[in-house]
Amino acid sequence: STDKQEHDANSDPNDPIWSGTTAALDHRWSFNGTLLDSVGGVTATIVDPDSNPAAGGTGVLTASDVTLGGGARATSAYVQLGAGGLLAGRKTPVTIELWATQTAVQNWARIFDFGSGATEYLFMSWTRGTVLGQDQVRWLDNVNAQADDKGAPYSSGIPYHIVMTLEPRKGTSGTTRVTWHVARADSPLLGAARWSFDTANTMLFLNDTVDLLGRSQYAADNTASAKYDEFRIWNGILSPRERESYHTAGPDVVQLVDTDLDGLPDAWEMHHFQDLDETGTGDPDLDGVPNSDELAAGSDPDLAASKPSDLDADGLSDSWELRYFSNLAASPAADPDGDGETNLTEQANGSAPNHRASNSTDSDADALPDAWELTHFSTLAHNGGSDPDGDGFGNLQELEAGTLPANVSSRPAGTAVKLVPLDDGDHATSDFGYAGPSAINSVAFVRSSIKTVGDQQFITWYGRHQFDAAGAFNNTIWIGRRTLGSSKWEIFRHPSFTANNIADGHDVISYGIDGDGYMHVSWGMHGDAFHYSKSTTPVTGTGPIVLGPDTTMTGMESTVTYPQFLKLPDGNLLFVFREVASGNGDTYVNRYSIATRKWTNVHGSATTRNPFIKGTGWTPNYNAYVNMPQLGGADGDDLILTWCWRYEPVGGDSPAGQDGYQTNNHMNFARSPDAGLTWNRFDGTPYSLPVTRDLEISAANRAEIIVPIPEGSSLINQASTCLDSNGNPVTCTWWAPQSQTGNHRRQYQVVFRDDNGTPQTADDTWQTRTVSNRTTDPTGTRYAEDHVRDLGRPIVVSDDEDRIIVAYRDNQSTASLTNGVTNGLTIVHSLPKAQDPHRLVWIQFDLTSENLGNYEPIIDNELWDRERQLHFLYQPAEGQGYVSPGNTASRFSVLEWDAAAYFSHLPQPSISMSADKSSMTITCPSQPSWSYRLWSSTDLENWSMVETRAGTGQPLVFVQAANSGESRRFWRIELKEGGF
DSSP: OOHHHHHHHTOOTTOSSSOSSOOEEEEEEOOSSOOOBTTTOOOEEEEOTTSOTTSSOOEEEOSSOEEEOOBOTTTOOEEEETTSOSSTTOOSOEEEEEEEEEEEOOTTOEEEEEEEETTEEEEEESOBTTBTTOOEEEEESSSEEEEESSSOOOOTTOEEEEEEEEETTOSGGGOEEEEEEEEETTSSOOOSOSEEEEESOOGGGOOOSEEEESOOSSTTSOBOEEEEEEEEEEESOOOHHHHHHHHHHOTTOOSOOOTTOSSSOHHHHHHHHSSSOOOTTOOTTOSSOOHHHHHHHTOOTTOTTOBTTBTTOSSSOHHHHHHHHSSSOOOTTOOTTOSSOOHHHHHHHTOOTTOTTOBTTBTTOSSSOHHHHHHHHSSSOOOTTOOTTOSSOOHHHHHHHTOOTTOTTOOOSSSOOEEEEOOOSOTTSOOOEEOSTTOTTOOGGGOOSEEEETTEEEEEEEBOOSSOTTOTTTTEEEEEEEETTOSOOEEEEEEEEEOSOTTOTTOOEEEEEOTTSOEEEEESOSSBSOOEEEBSSOOSSSSOOOBOOSOOSSSOOOSEEEEEEEEOTTSOEEEEEEEEETTEEEEEEEEEETTTTEEEETTSOSSOOOOSEEOSSSSSOEEEEEOOOEEESTTSOEEEEEEEEEEOTTTTOOTTOOOGGGGOEEEEEEEETTTTSSOBOTTSOBOOSSBBSSSSSOTTTBOEEEEOOOTTSOOOSSOEEEEOTTSOEEEEEEEOTTGGGTOOOOEEEEEEEEOTTSSOSTTOEEEEEEOOOOOSSOTTOOOOGGGGGGSOOOEEEEOTTOOEEEEEOOOOOHHHHHTTOOOSOEEEEEOOTTTOTTOOOEEEEESOOSOOBTOOOEEOHHHHHHHOOEEEEEOOBSBTTBOOSBTTEEOOEEEEEOHHHHHTOOOOOEEEEOTTSSEEEEEEOOOTTEEEEEEEESSSSSOEEEEEEEOOSSOEEEEEEOOTTOSOOEEEEEEEETOO
16 A cells, blocks of 8 residues: 555554455454454453352353353353453554454343443443343543444344444544444355444543453443354454455455465355356346456455345445435335335435435425525525525525515515524434524523634534434534634534523523634533533634533632623623522632633632622522623723622511512622632722622622612513723613512613713713613513513624613513514614713614514624624524424524624615606615605706605615606605604
């Protein structure tokens, strides 16, 4: 092999035996009366764990094998291969090959188990539990990867030939690919792989301190009742020819005899032809493939339907079967995805046989019918999120609206807002997300589920297959990455990280990306087991995104809820979180240093931690609910908070006798000038820490109330905050502002600092503005906890002209939806501060109108800060009359709204004359919530108002009669944000 071939095969260019096409034997235990490794010199040992042959199964070395009696792990003998480390540290491919027989079923008995204990191992099992027809291959280390029932059944008393390959960097995104072949030792062919999976685990970091045959790392598992005839470890990957030749030759043979020197091993010829008369160029089955090629590929030279491209002779290309099923077990007549089309049909039409969304009508599974795509584009290269005509709407939106996706003048109604579904371009995968009523993927307080770093955007969610309830990655963490402007995503699925309770909307995924590009993720908690992981490499660029182990930060986190990450200007991270429980909790802040790569509690030490807001230990207890922490100030490291308090919902702690969120009260303020270390009131007066609600410690600890809100006001917690141009917080939340007079109708409220139009701060005041006019709540009903999701938490931002812009999903009942009220995203905004310094005018329009169920908006804060683009994580969730289309899953997307372009709207009208010169047509692009006034003049000095229209998002068309006798006439269009 050339150096290039050796490089591509990961073989050793300095080893003359191990080449790019030929593996080199590294270890071989034949167990023919000896436990010696005849190649590597590593002696195996039969170990009796209790040193009592009379108790448990024995281990006996015979002239042909090692026989294990099996039984209880603590008393039954097993085989240990050397002193461990047979796989550890390897960077190149390895093949494990063995011949073994299960003689009786034992509970979770192992074929082999290489590792260091119950948290780190690679194993194959004879059974799962005691079920003969079930087995498992599992690799647990950095992550968990496993496959069930892909080798079984291992019938008792039948010898099996097993070949497993471990190929570093061969898997998706540079991961390790694990593949295994299993066949009865007496079968004609070993055949194609039974299964394979890709994993972020590597042999480089596998600490296999013990390499065991028959014994599990788990104390509760039994030792196998089995015979081991031969066990080999190869450097490199056995080629199909080698696998089949060794399978035909059987154990105890590693030198392949070819007495007639025709290139065909004698054992192979005798097995297939019962003589040595065939040659390498012969073709006895007349399939057009010579014997030498059939040998190399592992196909049957005596069966015409079996050829290198279709080893199992079923009419399905092997490469096609391996692509979609990772094995050759598929039947051509089967329909595994239930789309009504057989595998043979799917192969013919180019669709994926393992994903129902991919079929003859939509082979690329992008929700765009192939016929529609070919009609408009003559290609299937575009997906649902691409916008080839540049009209600001994606193809899926154009399909649903019935507009022309290749014509910029044909576009859906409304302001331009582009929906970009998560789509990795693979029609065999589903990119949907969990969509149960918890709306766990779209809870506004998560803050960090979507963010931009450089020109790349990242998104996290709990993924779920569109149709398959048993999908391998259902409900685990999925991470999407794309280049801004692209509709093609890379998607990285974690095999095991999931929520403690997927049905609990508190168990969100939150992440931060530090200044070195590492992703830090915390997820799945509601006052229970803490979860945190850091990526193994920077996630920016083109490399795979692989999360490290589920671990701790400082080692002191325990009952965490509401994790939120913020990145400081120096690249370090802050982590704000609550400990303990609702109505009885403390608020902490940790800091991560990119220099030391360690987390510390800002107010603690290496062994202690302290909260900066304390709600436990008092009578009554309470906790602080923070409204989207923000970083600001001249250096960008001021940590600015507003929050409300909640009393303990169980135990009668509420002084007002309320329960649940009805105990929420007061809007409070604090600012830290040094990233969370010290804290001040608005006037700069320092707090003593920890901050408390009342006088539990002293007046210096007592929180500053900026808006008094009594209990029973239906105040929602964990709402949204941004900073205005003065660096002051603007908080948007909802409560019932007239609850004290018996009107419990909930309205969205904006709280801001009003400077009263003067440069002095002495006359500044905190002001509240109602920014909704909800009428569907009955005024006399004070809703309890089970109605919190009627209206979603809002988000709020402030732009370069100091507009306050709010987005929310607010409609609250199936009845209201059937009465024509939409449940999409609503935008409410003020005028620029210079035009309306007291925020008295608020303008409202619907950004989208579909029913989003229990959805709450989450935005890309970093992209907003940089470019004034609002990118929303967008996924409907069950509730409010919305039901997911199937499998509790719905489409996961990013909704892109160019708010900067919307608010700087300066349309360029066009004018044309009719063919008979009797009329003039003036066309003007429009936007919702803007008004357009047409004026006319004959001399450019005296103008007459002709007509005023409201914008719709579609071009406005004004038709004016051409007056006979006039030599000239002028028109102009005046526009006004919010209307005239």
